[in-house]
Amino acid sequence: MEIYFLALGTLLAGALLSVIVKDSLKLKVCSLFSFLSAVMLFLPAAAVILTDTPLRADVYMSPLLGNVSFIIDPLSAFFVIVISFMSFLGMLYANGYMKPYLDKGMNTASHCLFLMFLIASMIMVVTVQNALFFLIVWEIMSLSSFFLVIFEGEKKEVLSAGIKYLVYMHLSVIFIIAAFVLLNIHSTSLTFDDFAASVQGNAFLSNLVFFLAFVGFGIKAGFVPFHNWLPDAHPAAPTHVSAVMSGVMIKTGIYGILRMLYITGTPGKGISYLVLVIAVISALYGVLYAITQHDIKRLLAYHSIENIGIIGIGIGIGMLGLAYHHPIVALLGFTGGILHILNHSIFKELLFFAAGSAYMKTKTRNIELLGGLGKAMPYTALMFIIGSVAICGLPPFNGFISEFMIYAGMFLGIPHSDISLFLTLVFAIAALALVGTMAILCFTKASGIMFLGEPRSAAAAEVKDDVSRIMIIPMAILAFLCFFIGMFPQYFAGFVIAPASLFVNGESAMPVFRSIVSMCENLSWFFLIFLVFTAMVFLLRILLKKKIASHTTWGCGYDKANNHMQYTASSYASPFISTLKPLFKRVSHIKKPKDLFPKDAYYEQEIEDIEEAYIVKPLIKWDEKILSKFERIQSGNIQQYILYGLVFLVLAIIGMIWLG
Numbered sequence: 001m002e003i004y005f006l007a008l009g010t011l012l013a014g015a016l017l018s019v020i021v022k023d024s025l026k027l028k029v030c031s032l033f034s035f036l037s038a039v040m041l042f043l044p045a046a047a048v049i050l051t052d053t054p055l056r057a058d059v060y061m062s063p064l065l066g067n068v069s070f071i072i073d074p075l076s077a078f079f080v081i082v083i084s085f086m087s088f089l090g091m092l093y094a095n096g097y098m099k100p101y102l103d104k105g106m107n108t109a110s111h112c113l114f115l116m117f118l119i120a121s122m123i124m125v126v127t128v129q130n131a132l133f134f135l136i137v138w139e140i141m142s143l144s145s146f147f148l149v150i151f152e153g154e155k156k157e158v159l160s161a162g163i164k165y166l167v168y169m170h171l172s173v174i175f176i177i178a179a180f181v182l183l184n185i186h187s188t189s190l191t192f193d194d195f196a197a198s199v200q201g202n203a204f205l206s207n208l209v210f211f212l213a214f215v216g217f218g219i220k221a222g223f224v225p226f227h228n229w230l231p232d233a234h235p236a237a238p239t240h241v242s243a244v245m246s247g248v249m250i251k252t253g254i255y256g257i258l259r260m261l262y263i264t265g266t267p268g269k270g271i272s273y274l275v276l277v278i279a280v281i282s283a284l285y286g287v288l289y290a291i292t293q294h295d296i297k298r299l300l301a302y303h304s305i306e307n308i309g310i311i312g313i314g315i316g317i318g319m320l321g322l323a324y325h326h327p328i329v330a331l332l333g334f335t336g337g338i339l340h341i342l343n344h345s346i347f348k349e350l351l352f353f354a355a356g357s358a359y360m361k362t363k364t365r366n367i368e369l370l371g372g373l374g375k376a377m378p379y380t381a382l383m384f385i386i387g388s389v390a391i392c393g394l395p396p397f398n399g400f401i402s403e404f405m406i407y408a409g410m411f412l413g414i415p416h417s418d419i420s421l422f423l424t425l426v427f428a429i430a431a432l433a434l435v436g437t438m439a440i441l442c443f444t445k446a447s448g449i450m451f452l453g454e455p456r457s458a459a460a461a462e463v464k465d466d467v468s469r470i471m472i473i474p475m476a477i478l479a480f481l482c483f484f485i486g487m488f489p490q491y492f493a494g495f496v497i498a499p500a501s502l503f504v505n506g507e508s509a510m511p512v513f514r515s516i517v518s519m520c521e522n523l524s525w526f527f528l529i530f531l532v533f534t535a536m537v538f539l540l541r542i543l544l545k546k547k548i549a550s551h552t553t554w555g556c557g558y559d560k561a562n563n564h565m566q567y568t569a570s571s572y573a574s575p576f577i578s579t580l581k582p583l584f585k586r587v588s589h590i591k592k593p594k595d596l597f598p599k600d601a602y603y604e605q606e607i608e609d610i611e612e613a614y615i616v617k618p619l620i621k622w623d624e625k626i627l628s629k630f631e632r633i634q635s636g637n638i639q640q641y642i643l644y645g646l647v648f649l650v651l652a653i654i655g656m657i658w659l660g
Helices: 004-019 023-050 074-097 098-104 108-123 132-152 156-187 192-198 204-222 228-238 241-249 251-264 269-293 296-321 327-362 378-391 399-417 418-453 469-487 488-500 510-545 567-583 609-635 638-659
Strands: 056-061 066-072 586-591 602-608
Touching: 004 023, 004 108, 004 638, 023 056, 023 066, 023 074, 023 108, 023 488, 074 098, 074 108, 074 156, 074 241, 074 251, 074 327, 074 469, 074 488, 074 510, 074 602, 108 241, 132 156, 132 228, 132 241, 156 192, 156 204, 156 228, 156 251, 192 251, 192 399, 204 251, 228 241, 228 269, 228 296, 228 378, 228 510, 241 251, 241 296, 241 327, 241 602, 251 296, 251 327, 269 296, 269 418, 296 327, 296 418, 296 469, 327 399, 327 469, 327 510, 378 418, 378 469, 399 418, 399 469, 418 567, 488 510, 488 586, 586 609, 586 638, 602 609
Parallel strands: none
Antiparallel strands: 056 066, 586 602
């Protein structure tokens, strides 16, 4: 474990060094040190996954904490690799993305410091085995990400999103503390090993602890109905921070759920159904609201909710497999869910990077004002399209593999089901298929409106070239991984089978599992051959077309295409959205023409999150109404504040005498 602590020390050294070097070198220093740390962390983590032999170290912290255990077991090892590698790519991308801010003279010292702290705290979150120290590093992670979100805190909407995020994170930690307190009461210990021993044979305690932990960690992950912070925080943060938060940080919530499942043991049927139902709702809700968004980063944020739902479906299927004693169902559910953690981190970072590149060139996130960027930014357009195909779960890219495993788990569970499980699995299969369909609709809209057609604004028309190479390189690496995992899933099946085996003994299920992986591989090759054949047909068509004379016919007055002849994002999605009117709250902004020759008129419609509109905002207004009655207490009079303190002191003394 020495190399593990050396890697953490490297991250902290990079953070401190970035503060003292000049601004132009800060991100370069952070990139170098995060790369060194990622390499050092990969070595022990890969060894644990390959040998299935956990690494452990006990470090004496203080009289209160005592010996704090750090462990790299297969589950921790998987998350360590994902966190360290994806965070490094985010740091690499930041070198190009943050250049305009540096050119404006903005100080990025604190930004680099908190970014390195975020990476280090995420690594510790997935390795520490002491509840109190876990809460400390969890809070460091939340505070670091909060300061990263409010990087442009002079903007009112950014500060508001940051505060909202911080409130939700502290609501999350309340439920996590409640779960740990229950475990501490029954174990008289703070270590995860003792927690696991204390709940053995106590089904009620296990289910209660897991439920509290699921709510707490679910808020961090972004499950519905705990998702409201996510669509606001991700657009507010700089793009590389959004990518790390969406691709990596919210997965610490999934880690917490899996770790608590490992502690509490085989779940009950009721709690397993609950996880699956919430996951299905999250997937449907996320993709449905993603379709309605015009802000590209907000659209991607809702897709994070969707994919957290897909990961949750895999975990829910795995839990049902355990509850009903179906090892193959459990194994496929957990491996599909865990592999989707990796896959989502890859294609979601890729999509955020591509969206950030478009924003850097146009200074707008509104896809209604984009268009035609594919000609000026061909590499960015290609990367966004690859990420779009991957997130839709289409072969031959990585999203298809993990979703296929989840589908396989559900289909193989149907023949062995009672009526309740049968109906649940059929509903989940249909829901996941609908999610994939809606994702295709959403990303054909996003990629088509952004990169195809004619520019819809002066900002889009003025783009003449692509982003710098330092921003293209991390996107190219991620795009390659999307393709490589999709084409060669057998190499990554072993990567996820080790953490999945912590929850289910899959020896009897391995032949079926290998056949599923082989089927995925064959399907990917089939689709690759199909794509190559299609490309050859188009190439042949282009070559033959040169030998055919063509002339322009009369165009009936048509001159050339312009942006008024194209679909907008709203009109493209409107036929689908109009069929689901009760699920949305529409907010319209209109200025009607009043004169005979009006100078301007406009109509704009936005979709507000229905939970935000009818639950969160009314609760906030009710809270403000109550708290406003206490405003007179804050008079600003120092003498009055001293009087409050004196009254409190007298009451405290009286209370102590009374109790004594």
